Amino acid sequence: MAQQDARVHRRSGDAAPGPADLASTPFRVDRDRIAVSPFFARLGGVTQVVSASGSGLLHNRLTHSIKVAQVARAIAERMVADPDLASTLDKLGGCDPDVAEAAALAHDLGHPPFGHLGEQVLDRLARHRFALPDGFEGNAQSFRIVTTTDTRGPTAAGLDLTAAVRAAMLKYPWTRRGHPVPHPGDMPIPPRGAAEPAETPGVGAAKFSAYVTELDDMREARAPFEGVIADWQQTVEASVMDTADDIAYAIHDLEDFHRVSVLQHAPVAAELGRWESDRRALAALSDAELATRQRVPGASLERLRRRLQAKDDWIATDDAFAAAVSRVRESLVDGLLAVPFDGSVEAEQAVAGFSAQWTARLVQDIGLLTDPPTRSGHVVLAAQQWHEVQVLKFVHRRFVLLRPDLALHQRGQARLLTALVEALEQWLGDRYEVSRLPRRLHDLVELASAEYAGLLADEPEVLTAPSGERPSGPDAVRALARGRAVIDFVASLTDGQASILLDALSGRSAQPWSDTFVL
Known part of the structure; x- marks a missing residue:
């Protein structure tokens, strides 16, 4: 009972639903608060892979989040309904379908304009231009929104969600550096995302779920699970959400790009078919020899296959990988892609059937590990399905994400975001015009100023830069606050809002900016 009380604890201490809440149970209240948030609504205008303003046939972050929530709830309900899992779930801190669904709905709230490309650009600007020690990360931004910057909750500071839902959002339950101690990035085999990216050494974890400004919120959300699961390990409900995200991502992006004729039958068939026919010859090549054949199918x-064997030998096997390639070839190449999408009833049914069959297959044999390896959560796909997801995600990356025409489009988006951040920074530094700042940006500066001043007084070590420098004094606080406020502001825009706002700031727009959610 004590643990359940801790799971439903809110930051405000008010366990009862607020006057605007329609649901009567704590976790349904959380789910509803997320669903009516303007940050959730804006996901309809945020890129999943390519711009949400395109054909209208493609997923955006909103439709993706809804599908992840659907899968997460299905997984959680199956697990809760299994009497053999009841005692294990209880020992691991609990699993509630409402919590899993709420976390899934909220998991992408922090994604900025233009999806992962925007995330990379804002991180680079946050670290190099504004010297923010933890830069920008979409998962951490989602957590910041529900705990801090969303003003639609009863306390006007975040959504005042329960500890269980906040903990379930922590896909990577650590900060970029420093928390918990020892940091999971220093483990012999780090959890997924905890290690530094090879291309940017010294920056800290590649993925993380909280900034230092939300460190207290992370600690409080994780408190009910202290001593129950490792401090670097996801809760069961977070693992459900993470698994559901993988399933949805592996399926619906392939569906999207088949519909718009980007995912072509011939190159995918060549890659999978050649690997199957030449797998022994390919396996005999050295890494150096293989590197010289980058353009050769297979x-x-x-x-x-080699990367999975090296990183995930706890589950990866050659036989399961070969079986996964065969199944994906049969279903995707010989099935879905064999007939071009033409908008007919038959074509729509083929897409729907592909999506439904794969979703059901991946969900049907979800397992629960009491003592998972560091690169896994408690909730896992069956070994064969795990390999199939890796192959499906490979097809998406190899034949969609690495296309030169997509890279061309994204380079323009990167320049747009960089120019927008620079323009807003200049506005903040203009003493003649600072009083006319967008009200939302002004409020974000005040919020961040209070946060950084508090951290500098109470926990200055968390503000230490990778170089070892530590900010001091009001000027340093002001600089950090301005940087975080600009990043928060830009991250809260849709793709279209970012483009239109830059046009206005550049004098290219004939009409005044009028989006009241932003301004």
Whole structure:
């Protein structure tokens, strides 16, 4: 009973639903608060892979989040209904379908304009231009929104969600550096996302779920699970959400790009078919020899097999990988892609059937590990399905994300975001015009100023830069606050809002900016 009380604890201490809440149970209240948040609504205008303003046939972050929530709830309900899992779930801190669904709805709230490309650009600007020690990360931004910057909750500071839902949002339950101690990035085999990216050494974890400004919120959300699961391990409900995200991502992006004729039958068939026919010859090549054959069909898939063997030997096997390639070829190449999408009833049914069959297959054999390896959560796909997801995600990356035409589009988006951040920073520094700042940006500066001043007084070590420098004095607080406020502001825009706002700031727009959610 004590643990359940801790799970439903809110930051405000008010366990009863607020006057605007329609639901009567704590976790349903959380789910509803997320669903009516303007940050959730804006996901309809945020890129999933390519711009949400395109054909209208493609997923955006909103439709993706709804599908992840659907899968997460299905997984949680199956687990809760299994009497053999009841005692294990209880020992691991609990699993409530409402919590899993709420966390899934909220997991992408912090994604900025233009999806992962925007995330990379804002992180680079946050670290290099504004010297923010923890930069920008979409998962951490989602957590910041529900705990801090969303003003639609009863306390006007975040959504005042329960500890269980906040903990379930922590896909990577650590900060970029420093928390918990020892940091999971220093483990012999770090959890997924905890290690530094090879291309940017010294920056800290590649993925993380909280900034230092929300460190207290992270600690409080994780308190009910202290001594129950490792401090670097996801809760069961977070693991459900993470698994559901993988399933949805693996399926619906392939569906999207088949519909718009980007995912072509011939190159996918060549890659999978050649690997199957030449797998022994490819396996006999050295890494150096394989690297010289980057454009040869089958070589990229062989590199994936080797990467899985090296990083995930706790589950990866050659036989399961080969079976996964065969199943994906049969279903995707010989099935879905064999007939071009033409908008007919038959074509729509083929897409729907592909999506439904794969979703059901991946959900049907979800397992629960009491003592998972560091690169896994408690909730896992069956071994064969795990391999199939890796192959499906490979097809998406190899034949969609690495296309030169997409890279061309994204380079323009990167320049747009960089120019927008620079323009807003200049506005903040203009003493003649600072009083005319967008009211939302002004409020974000005040919020961040209070946060950084508090951290500098109480926990200055968390503000230490990778270089070892530590900010001091009001000027340093002001600079950090301005940087975080600009990043928060830009991250809260849709793709279209970012473009239109830059046009206005550049004098290219004939009409005044009028989006009251932003301004």
